[in-house]
Amino acid sequence: MWAPLANHRPVLVDHVPDDDGPLSPTTTAKLPPLDITLDEARLLGYKPHRDDYEREYNMEAEQLVSKLQVDPDEDTEMEIALKLAIVDMYTRRLKERARRKRIVRDYQLVAKYFANLRKDPSKRPMTKEQRELHEKMRVFSQYMSSGEHERLLASIERERELRHRLNELIRYRGNGLQTQEEIIHYEQHVAYMRQQKKQKTR
Structure with missing residues (x-):
């Protein structure tokens, strides 16, 4: 009695397209986590569960669009073009913010900074030629x-x-x-x- 109904269960399909924009979670999701302690993360203002910082690069970027309103019925073509240009400027700043965060994660710059502060004696120092290179x-x-x-x-x-x-x-x-x-x-x-x-x- 129930077998035919079980065979006709609906198949759920995700129709949402992949998000590759500047705020996409895939921008840094595949990168290794920051190799730092909780105290170092707190000192840095880094939120590991959110993968965010208290102060991001270009904190004023959101001010560009915070009061932006688009009214197609009243805005002229020039006004609409100007507002779209502002949105484009905002998007570029978000992409640059994501790019910098990706580089910091990929190259473990924060971990290297704190490692230099800890000065691990077991790590062999670089020669002058290596530092120059x-x-x-x-x-x-x-x-x-x-x-x-x-x-x-x-x-x-x-x-x-x-x-x-x-x-x-x-x-x-x-x-x-x-x-x-x-x-x-x-x-x-x-x-x-x-x-x-x-x-x-x-």
Whole structure:
């Protein structure tokens, strides 16, 4: 008796289109959460359950449209165009706010800031060359994800290491060295000569 009714249950279909606007929850939903403690979040003014801040970027953006009213019956075409331009300005500001929030989440900038304050002694500090490279390449981080940026930096550093090693091997070959034992003996001899030179100049 009930089997036919069970087979005719209505199928619910979500007809709401995907929201990819500046306020879409998918803008930052797929990004990793901020790796900070509750005390750090409180100090920052960050609300982890809402994924929001007490003070967002460009807090005055909403003032553009807070008192905006559109009346198609009384507004002229120029007035409507002006109001649409204001809405477009507001949308652009929201997109920029979402973009900055995405970068902060993706690159864990807040966690890195507090990590620097904690100064973890177990973490190996960067060399001068690494700091200069990271500073020079920082401008490109906005065009790629955090993982892609880290892989790019690692590739560049690896390329530098290989170039340095290649120059060393060319220098060894130029001095007639062909085996690892010869290279070790050569480096020991160079270090000894440098030490002797330092002692003579004192």
